Amino acid sequence: MGSNRKQETSEKLMIAAIDLMSEKGYNGVTTEEIARTAGYSEKTLFRHFQSKQKLLEAAFEKYHYGEEMRNLFHQHLQWDLQEDLLMVCNTYHKIMQQNRKMILIAMKDGEHLPGFREATHKHPEQLKAFLTDYFEKMLQKKKIIKVDPEKMAIAFLYMNYGAALGRIHNDPSFTTVYLEDFIKESVFLFTRGLTP
Amino acid sequence: MGSNRKQETSEKLMIAAIDLMSEKGYNGVTTEEIARTAGYSEKTLFRHFQSKQKLLEAAFEKYHYGEEMRNLFHQHLQWDLQEDLLMVCNTYHKIMQQNRKMILIAMKDGEHLPGFREATHKHPEQLKAFLTDYFEKMLQKKKIIKVDPEKMAIAFLYMNYGAALGRIHNDPSFTTVYLEDFIKESVFLFTRGLTP
DNA sequence: AAAGGGTGTCAGTACTTACTGACTTTTTGG
């Protein structure tokens, strides 16, 4: 398999690009530095990807896990507030953790990743719609008190979004408090706040 | 006052630097571009600040509002959960909004702003300690149920942190839902979830 | 009118960096 080796090189280059760009940003890193980090010469980088921009785009295509967000929607809802919220939390944080370097790049250099700017808006929007719908149905089932479902969805998601970003940025809060404990406590709070 | 004009020029240059760097990052903008945006020649920029780096540092010193976080600690607590949480939210979001461009720069180019990296960890840590302390005292007063005060503080702050970042990034959620409404609803939820 | 502070212009330096071409060397599979 001649193409096996070629692919391996490409992957190493893309991973080096992601690592370095997530730290220093697109403009903060040179093609030379990326290639050396991956263990190759700069020339090889340009032979595989024609430009720095295309390298990033290829890396994004290969190493972003946008689709997995959809899995969440297909998970089985138990219509038990605590259980369902826990499931949403766990799935969400797993995806955020997988994508953390990409998220950093997108925050630093959104302009260079048109696809990502879109994704960072689209996916949370879908998630918000999903949760809003869930709260509405729970309201119909009289399993939660009368609240604005959309605002509750936003509050819940932002809490997890904030926590995920904190973890990505190595917030010292997560050195003493573990994510799982945090999730349990916060879901408990939401459950108690919403249960009739 | 000859120095009045000088100061005015410096301010315009610093503001242009903040505007552009918050969009494109430190390395994404040139000194020429900054000067032109401010309405001056590149030479003037270097006459006022000796280097690009020093320009950013001066801008940071002048236009960051770190001290205001301390005001929060001196505000009068009413020992009424809902009222106090509302006060914390409002103060927090006000500060985050004032600092939004600085926050964007810090996220994109933390390496160029050693002072900010520190601030983005120190201030939230103080805030967390403040809120944890508050919850502990409310617990002693038997005004809230038995929960882990630290985790509650983290949950509350992350919710607001996430919301503040969403607003900074023009999250479409805030085109339909206003911040104030969101704050009210989320504080209501926390209050109901914590009140005995 | 004179002086001085602030700014513009312009040419130029020194350095970096994305990217190329020609050629050689190494690695791999048949």
Next chain:
DNA sequence: CCAAAAAGTCAGTAAGTACTGACACCCTTT
């Protein structure tokens, strides 16, 4: 062992960019 594929070397280009120096031009104040 041979041929092709992949990687390295090296020299170089073109463009960008932070930053400087010399000089001229306002504008304000006295």
